[in-house]
Amino acid sequence: xxxxxxxxxxxxxxxxxxxxxxxxxxxxxxxxxxxxxxxxxxxxxxxxxxxxxxxxxxxxxxxxxxxxxxxxxxxxxxxxxxxxxxxxxxxxxxxxxxxxxxxxxxxxxxxxxxxxxxxxxxxxxxxxxxxxxxxxxxxxxxxxxxxxxxxxxxxxxxxxxxxxxxxxxxxxxxxxxxxxxxxxxxxxxxxxxxxxxxxxxxxxxxxxxxxxxxxxxxxxxxxxxxxxxxxxxxxxxxxxxxxxxxxxxxxxxxxxxxxxxxxxxxxxxxxxxxxxxxxxxxxxxxxxxxxxxxxxxxxxxxxxxxxxxxxxxxxxxxxxxxxxxxxxxxxxxxxxxxxxxxxxxxxxxxxxxxxxxxxxxxxxxxxxxxxxxxxxxxxxxxxxxxxxxxxxxxxxxxxxx
Numbered sequence: 001x002x003x004x005x006x007x008x009x010x011x012x013x014x015x016x017x018x019x020x021x022x023x024x025x026x027x028x029x030x031x032x033x034x035x036x037x038x039x040x041x042x043x044x045x046x047x048x049x050x051x052x053x054x055x056x057x058x059x060x061x062x063x064x065x066x067x068x069x070x071x072x073x074x075x076x077x078x079x080x081x082x083x084x085x086x087x088x089x090x091x092x093x094x095x096x097x098x099x100x101x102x103x104x105x106x107x108x109x110x111x112x113x114x115x116x117x118x119x120x121x122x123x124x125x126x127x128x129x130x131x132x133x134x135x136x137x138x139x140x141x142x143x144x145x146x147x148x149x150x151x152x153x154x155x156x157x158x159x160x161x162x163x164x165x166x167x168x169x170x171x172x173x174x175x176x177x178x179x180x181x182x183x184x185x186x187x188x189x190x191x192x193x194x195x196x197x198x199x200x201x202x203x204x205x206x207x208x209x210x211x212x213x214x215x216x217x218x219x220x221x222x223x224x225x226x227x228x229x230x231x232x233x234x235x236x237x238x239x240x241x242x243x244x245x246x247x248x249x250x251x252x253x254x255x256x257x258x259x260x261x262x263x264x265x266x267x268x269x270x271x272x273x274x275x276x277x278x279x280x281x282x283x284x285x286x287x288x289x290x291x292x293x294x295x296x297x298x299x300x301x302x303x304x305x306x307x308x309x310x311x312x313x314x315x316x317x318x319x320x321x322x323x324x325x326x327x328x329x330x331x332x333x334x335x336x337x338x339x340x341x342x343x344x345x346x347x348x349x350x351x352x353x354x355x356x357x358x359x360x361x362x363x364x365x366x367x368x369x370x371x372x373x374x375x376x377x378x379x380x381x382x383x384x385x386x387x388x389x390x391x392x393x394x395x396x397x398x399x400x401x
Contacts, residue, residue, distance in 0.1 A: 038080070038337050039079075039080050039081060040080060040081050040082075040083050040108075041076075041077055041080045041081070041082055041083065041110060041331055041335065042083045042084075042085055042106070042108040042109045042110060043068075043082065043083070043084055043085070043109065043110060043111055043112070043113060043324070043327055043328075043331075044084075044085050044086075044087055044099075044103040044106070044109045044111070044112040044113070044114070045060065045061065045064045045084050045085070045086050045087070045112070045113045045114055045320075045324075046086075046087045046089050046096070046099050046100070046103065046112055046113070046114025046115045046116075046120070046124070046135075047060040047061065047086075047087075047088070047089065047114050047115060047116045047139075048088070048089060048090055048091035048116055048117060048120075049061060049086065049088040049090075050088055050090050051090040051091040051092070052091060052216065052217055052241065052243045052244075053091040053116065053117060053241055053242075053243070054091075055242065055269045055270065055271035056116050056139065056241075056242075056269060056316050057088070057091075057116065059269075059313065059314050059316045059317040059320070060114075060116060060138065060139070060316055060317070060320045061086060062305065062308075062309050062313070062317055063138075063305075063313065063316065063317035063318065063319070063320030063321040063324070064084055064113060064320050064321070064323075064324050065084065065308075066301070066304060066305055066308055066309075066317075066321060067320075067321045067324040067325055067328070068082045068083075068084050068324060069308070070304075071328055077328055077331050077332045077335070078332055078335065080335075082328060085103070085106070085109060087099035087102060087103060087114070089114070089115055089117070089120045089124075091116070091117045091119075091120065092119075092120070093119045093120060093122070093123035094123075095120075096115055096117075096119070096120035096121075096123040096124045097123050097124060097127060099114075099115075099124070100112075100123070100124030100127040100128055100135075101127055103128075103133065104127050104128055104130075104131035104133050105131065107341060109133070110133075110327075110331060110335070110341075110344055110345060110348060111133060111134040111135075111136065111327045111330070111331070111345065111348050112128065112133060112134065112135045112136070113135075113136055113137075113138065113320060113323045113324055113327060114135060114136075114137060114138075115135070115137060115139070115140060116137070116138070116139035116140065116316070117139070117140065117189065118140040118141060118142030118145055118159075118187075118188045118189040118192070119142075119187050119188045119189065120140070121135065121137050121140035121142070121145045121152065121154075122140075122142065122144065122145060122188055125145070125148070125149050125151075125152050126149070128149070128151050128152065129149040129150070129151045129152070132151065132342055132345050132346060132349075133151065133345050134151055134152075134153065134327070134330075134345065134348050134349050134352060135151065135152050135153070136152075136153045136154065136155065136323045136326060136327060136352070137152070137153070137154040137155075137156075137323075138154070138155055138156065138316060138319035138320040138322070138323040139154075139156070139316055139319065139320075140154055140189075141154075141156065141157065141158055141159045141162060141189065141192075141193070141265065142158070142159055142188045142189055142192045143158050143159055143160050143192055143196075144188075144192075145158075146374045146375040146376050147374055149375070150349065150353070150375070151349055152375050153352055153371060153375040153376075154375065154376065154377060155319055155322055155323050155326065155364075155366070155369045155377055155380075156288040156289075156319055156366075156377060156380060157288060157377065157380055157381075157382060158376060159189070159192045159193040159196050160192075160196045161196075161382070162193060162196065162264060162265065162286055162382060163192075163193045163194070163195070163196025163197035163198075163199075163200060163239075163264075164196055164197070164199075164200040165286060165382045165399065166197055166237065166262065166264065166286055167197050167200035167201045167204060167206055168200065168204065168399070169286075169384060169399055170206060170235060170237075170262065171201075171204050171206045172399075173397050173399070174235065174260070174284075176234075177234035177235045177260055178207055178234055179207040179208075179209050179231075179232075179233045179234045179235070180201065180206060180207065180208050180209065180233055180234070180235045180236070180237055180262075181208070181209055181210035181211070181212070181228045181231055181233035181235070181236050181237070181259070182194055182197065182198065182208065182210070182211045182212070182236075182237045182239060183212050183213075183214065183221070183224055183225075183228065183236055183237070183238050183239070183240070183248060184211070184212070184213055184214070184238075184239035184240060185213075185214060185215075185216055185239060185240030185241060185244065185266075186213040186214065186215055186216075187216055189239075189240075189241075189266060190213075190239045190240045190266075191239075193239040193264055194211065194239045197237060197239065198211070209231040209232075209233050210227065210228050210231040210233065212224040212227055212228060214240070214244065216240075216241075216244070217243075217244075218244060219247060220251075221244075221247060221248050221251050221252075222251065222255070225248070225251055225252050225255055225257060226255065228257070229255060229256075229257050233259050234259060234260065235259055235260045235261070235262055236248075236252070236257070236259045236260070236261050236262070237261075237262045237263075237264075238261060238262070238263045238264070238267060239264055239266075240263075240264075240266055240267075241266040241267070241269075242266065242267050242268070242269040242271050242272035242275070243271070243275065245261075245263055245266070245267045245272055245276070246271070246272050246274075246275035246276035246279075246280070247275070248261075249261050249276050249279040249280060249283065250276055250277065250279045252279075253279045260282060260283075260284070261282070261283040261284070262283070262284045262285065263283060263284070263285035263286075264285065264286050265285070265286055265287050265288060265315070267283070267285045268285055268286075268287045268314065268315050268316075268385070268392075269314065269316075270311075270312075270314060270392075273387065273390055273391065273392070277390075278390070280387045280390070281387050281388065281389065281390065282386070282387060282388075283386065283387045284384060284385070284386050284395060285384070285385050285386075285387075286382050286383070286384055286385075287315050287382070287383050287384075287385055288315055288319065288366070288380065288381075288382060288383075289315045289318050289319065289366045289367070289383065290315070290383045290385065290394055291313070291318065292394050293383060293394075294318070294365050294366065294367075295365075297365050298318065298365040298366075301313070301318070301321060301365050305317060318365055318366050319366055321364070321365065322362070322364030322365060322366045322369065325362070325364055326352065326355075326362045326364070326369065327348070329351075329362065330347075330348040330351040330352055331344075331348060333351055334347035334348055334350075334351050335347070352371065352375075353371065353375070355369070355370045355371055356370055356371055356372070356373075357370060358370060358379075366380075367380055367381075368380075382399070383395075383398065384397070384398055384399070
């Protein structure tokens, strides 16, 4: 009887192990020495699928999956199926280097969509460059992300543009709020955005009364907020991500701070609304895209996204959707099944680099994307949202007004 019990137990364990879902980081075999099944084309997708920025990662994953599904249902890329391999960088430069190395050395992966966090794109940049594989970021805005590499691109604005934009918006559109304090995440994104904002504030004589730093994953902002409260600013600009921003606005209200909050695109996540609750109301923020400004094409994608995943897409899903479309188009126009991997990867890079004028640009739901010599996007705008009744809404006044 005991022997039969042991046999049954072993069989049960084998069944359980065999049913476990594959890890996102192991979908493609980095040990393969060929480009794999010629009927399949692999693209890596890197993002923070766990960690404090996981809400961004979830939207990135879904945006990529939706575009890949549409491509495959339409016949694939020149008849070949598009396969996505996901790599979780957890929003940290250490993990980003590991993911970049795995993708770059995988003999099947043709290009990478990612990373999201600027620190992650910076950490992986040299690895992608040394191995000759494109990384197209749908989220990294630090000024230095694309500089110094022919292999890194992005399809949204830089922080020098965004920081300048926010300072000018406050100065010219929120004139009833004359003084500003800055609370910034002490990483590449937070510091870079703070620097751009501060430089422009000084230039246009916007009254900046305080600047306080915090570390990522901090949960208690009492010291910084108490210091800022003593300066009595009209606006507090948060240069950081949604998780910390939600805690900041809640703690500020408990401390009796009445200032208006203004966030950058790192705050642009539904999880900010969920975690901040009623304290989020009245918060302004910048974003690279709103579906309300995207026209009929964007509306159709939004409907398809919600039908597929049961939630509305955000900015990062849209930018990832377009980034995946750009990579797919590059593969469609350049892939040679008889060529070596390095040649196909370089052809993809050369195609993206050739999109250097409005006439040559990629027309996606987030607008027209074309690149300068560094791989930075040219002439893509910023929009302003405001939280009203627990929802993101388009601000009644835009910079074009």
